[in-house]
Amino acid sequence: MTATIPDVWLPFPAGEVPGLPDAFRYRHWDGEEEFPADPAACVFYVTPYMKSPEVTMRPTARMPRLEVLQTLTAGIDHVLGGLGALHPGVTLCNARGVHDASTAELALTLTLASLRGIPGMVRGQDREQWRFGFYEALADKSVLIVGYGAVGEAIEDRLAPFECARVMRVARSGRATVRGPVHALTELPGLLPEADVVILCTPLTERTRGLAGAQFLGRMKDGALLVNVARGPVVDTGALLAELESGRLRAALDVTDPEPLPAGHPLWHAPNVLITPHVGGSSSAFEPRAKRLIARQLTRFAAGESLENAVLITD
Template sequence: MTSTTADVWLPFPADEIPGLPDAFRYRRWDGEDEFPADPADCVFYVTPYMKSQEVTLRPLARMPRLRVVQTLTAGIDHVLGAVGDLHPGVSLCNARGVHDASTAELALTLTLASLRGIPGMVRGQDGEEWRFGFYEALADKSVLIVGYGAVGEAVEDRLAPFECARVMRVARSGRTTVRGPVHALAQLPGLLPEADVVILCTPLTEGTRGLVDAGFLARMKDGALLVNVARGPVVVTGDLVKELQAGRLRAALDVTDPEPLPAGHPLWHAPGVLITPHVGGSSSAFEPRAKRLLVRQLTRFAAGDPLENTVLITR
């Protein structure tokens, strides 16, 4: 692709991304009401980051020359349905690798904070209370990672120094890694009763939507911790609330369903829950890694080479 009249839409100013190829005309658009140029001239669309689905999809129908949709998220559920309506030959690429470190860091933060009772200590500090007690360690715990892709692997990287008794891995299909077996999703029911901590890293698909339902939760051992850094709809919220209110399970959630979690929702004040506002990828690690990905992708696109992280090509 070498056209000098083709537009690339970016959510960052092009002059802040060193190394972009000169083959394109760069337009900055991060979801504002006004488009930066005629969408009909766009061939490579980098979607705005953490904007609503309505905003993200708005220009797509007006992009007849579009060749690539590049998300800045690992999950593509917010664009997948609309991309299917585009003309044939459009590549959809995700941002695999951009959020691994940041999301894995938060998964460990949520796990450790929940086990060591940090939320209660913060509330105690607010009230000038010395909440001394006996708290759980991650050491000697069995951890189950559900969704062993790039993020799941990064989570295990960070679990390694914590002396866990066992790390179990589950993905859509089984395989063997240097660290040990990755179990197929069909084996999940038998693994759940063995886990002290279950960390969800799976993408949101039709196969994982509602995966964590009443049956899944019932198989978890008493007192186990559920950590969700995947997507909110992977968990059936009502079923989780019942378990939390009963005091049988605990949860640490970076994502919820619905999201944002509305005021008055029972999940806010359920016992044993720690909630962060979907900030797994929103850290200082995001922007430099996203920009490096865009340079690689656009350099490949300009040269006519295969793109990284291609999830599908429309037909």
């Protein structure tokens, strides 16, 4: 008898992913209504990118042979709710490293655009107004990075040429790095008043949900800038709106809560806020990095080797 070749589901056509091993039959599925084949034959599922949790997890209840669930996002909050439908022993892997450069670029873009008043200048251009004035520089500012993982490190890489007065780092637990100390999350309240710019790039967990609430924002110095490239629910939207409307703080947000931000929401027209539509990872840097990760993971899987970025195993 000939052994059945196991299926792998990919959000890209297999011919567009260099380096895939020959051990599998590849099925292309990017969230369409119809499945490309019987999900029961799938052993390795690479989820569609930036689809809803309902779409992403829809086939998994019909994948009894599934061994690996590979997301193309660094965050895994969108799949956690569906893990209960999986059988025990499925390895969940994230895409750590795929979005570092792109997200870090956007964090710097949002920071610089906000400090230099670019949104107002664009509106001025639309109205043929010459908005000459005195604007802030990133040079000599103190920057606090909240969530010092791979993305946080990439942000600091890009801060290096801008002559910041100080870069402070916060993660779940403290540690030493060649660049300086990483402070534990418990030390955050004492660091917030020292920062001119606070950049959020932490994963969304029960501990970080609502982290930037009224107390957090209240400890930020007058005129400070909050940049969120993490997840919308890391920030308490109501508390942030109160600070923006008072004129005390500024914000640059790639993510919001709710998201997408609905028409008529007060955040759209709050003063001193710049909003981009969750495009931190959605750049030309995404596909080549995602495809390289997929090829590496499947090569390891075919060889029986340990996988990169394993986050948990279902029980």
